[in-house]
Amino acid sequence: MANRWLVSRGYPVSRLRKEVDRAFGEVFGDFFGERPWLGGRLGLREWSFPAVNVWEDEEKLQAEAEVPGLKMDAVEILVKGNELTIKGEREDVEQEGMTYHRRERGTGSFCGVVRLPVDVDADNVEARLENGVLTIILPKASSARPRKIEVRARNS
Numbered sequence: 001m002a003n004r005w006l007v008s009r010g011y012p013v014s015r016l017r018k019e020v021d022r023a024f025g026e027v028f029g030d031f032f033g034e035r036p037w038l039g040g041r042l043g044l045r046e047w048s049f050p051a052v053n054v055w056e057d058e059e060k061l062q063a064e065a066e067v068p069g070l071k072m073d074a075v076e077i078l079v080k081g082n083e084l085t086i087k088g089e090r091e092d093v094e095q096e097g098m099t100y101h102r103r104e105r106g107t108g109s110f111c112g113v114v115r116l117p118v119d120v121d122a123d124n125v126e127a128r129l130e131n132g133v134l135t136i137i138l139p140k141a142s143s144a145r146p147r148k149i150e151v152r153a154r155n156s
Helices: 002-008 012-034
Strands: 052-056 060-066 075-080 083-090 108-115 126-130 133-139
Touching: 052 108, 075 126, 075 133, 083 133
Parallel strands: none
Antiparallel strands: 052 060, 060 133, 075 083, 083 108, 126 133
16 A cells, blocks of 8 residues: 555655666566466567556546556456456567567556445446546436435424
8 A cells, every 4th residue: 555655646765666677678678578388479478458547436436547548349348236347458469570579568468356335336337438538428327326315204
């Protein structure tokens, strides 16, 4: 928890970690990127689950995921109870006679589950993909929405 707080505020510890990660990536990048036990090829990296933000108001939750270069037909969204599953795949573009000098954009499939703080109304979920950002509107289930309770005076 504290680590996320430090990283999100750009403290020197997080900058140091990024620099160490970058240095190890430059030294061992091809070794770690190859992953022969996963069927990978030299220089390719597995694509991890995209960055996702989730927030809410009284009526709905909203999620945004960064999926640059994907088309909507390459993304699958599943909702059950309080779980949002986002699946997708970025095709590998391989051309003959081309030599890569650096490959950082991951290829292949990804799948991730985001646990939501409340149940959602799965029948009314909406999604759109615009400029590489997947936006998902998740209306809260009626049981999760606040209800105003009328207070009545009791006559004695």
